[in-house]
Amino acid sequence: xxxxxxxxxxxxxxxxxxxxxxxxxxxxxxxxxxxxxxxxxxxxxxxxxxxxxxxxxxxxxxxxxxxxxxxxxxxxxxxxxxxxxxxxxxxxxxxxxxxxxxxxxxxxxxxxxxxxxxxxxxxxxxxxxxxxxxxxxxxxxxxxxxxxxxxxxxxxxxxxxxxxxxxxxxxxxxxxxxxxxxxxxxxxxxxxxxxxxxxxx
Numbered sequence: 603x604x605x606x607x608x609x610x611x612x613x614x615x616x617x618x619x620x621x622x623x624x625x626x627x628x629x630x631x632x633x634x635x636x637x638x639x640x641x642x643x644x645x646x647x648x649x650x651x652x653x654x655x656x657x658x659x660x661x662x663x664x665x666x667x668x669x670x671x672x673x674x675x676x677x678x679x680x681x682x683x684x685x686x687x688x689x690x691x692x693x694x695x696x697x698x699x700x701x702x703x704x705x706x707x708x709x710x711x712x713x714x715x716x717x718x719x720x721x722x723x724x725x726x727x728x729x730x731x732x733x734x735x736x737x738x739x740x741x742x743x744x745x746x747x748x749x750x751x752x753x754x755x756x757x758x759x760x761x762x763x764x765x766x767x768x769x770x771x772x773x774x775x776x777x778x779x780x781x782x783x784x785x786x787x788x789x790x791x792x793x794x795x796x797x798x799x800x801x802x803x
Contacts, residue, residue, distance in 0.1 A: 621684045625691040628731035633671050635727060636756060640664040643759040646787065660786040663755050663779045670724045675702050692732040699725030716778050723754035742766055749799055755779040763787060772799040 644661040670676065676698045683694030699721060706718035741757070742748055745765045752773035758780045769784055774793035784791040 618685050618688060621689075621691040621694075622681060624732065625680060625684065625695055625728075628691070628695075628728045629671050631731045632724070632727040633668060636664050636667050636671075636724075639756055639759045640668070643783070646759075646763075660783055663783060664759065666779075667720060667724050667756065670721060671728070673702075676721075676725075690733075692729060692734050695728060695732065696725065712775070713777050716775050719752070719774075719778055719780070720755065723756060726754070727756065749802060751799075753780045755783050758783040758787070758789070761787070761789065763789065769793075770795060770799060772796055 640661045643664060676695075679698040679701060680691075680694045683689040683697060684691060687694075689697070703718040703721040703725070706721060707715055709715050741760055741762065742765050745767065747768045747770060748761070748766050749770050750772075752771050753769065755778075758769075766789060769789055769791040771791075771793045772795050774781055776793065778793065781791055781793055
């Protein structure tokens, strides 16, 4: 799966208010990136598929990501971790993301379980703007089939369709938002291949 850089040890914030503002700034940056991706995706799907409804539906996937960024289930625990427990922004945010993602994975409905991947992706985008939080992956620059452990919806939305001829992932599912977006963009995708992908050079 697309993974954040591990925050291995508990980081104690020297200035809790400054850490909270740092997290809010990172969330704002991630929101701006998702909004840009959403606008671009709507235009690309319309051009590629010629279907207004499909374009709107695909863009709505990223709208859901925007809603996660204002979800109290994430913001509340992160704020509490920073202001009450003295955690650094990255530590508090990652703990909140992990808890919400785990709650989704515990659900019976396969579609709702797959939303855990969306939470993880949104969390990763925010983490990329925090000290020690890792960085967003670079997109392919050569023509071919893209192999990955997993892909997020935001990453699929950014793929250059003149380069990426298809997608194969070890993780993922047919109901995952990344798979739905690939279908909307006309990108052939095989998902959930597991460890067999590691055998490919």
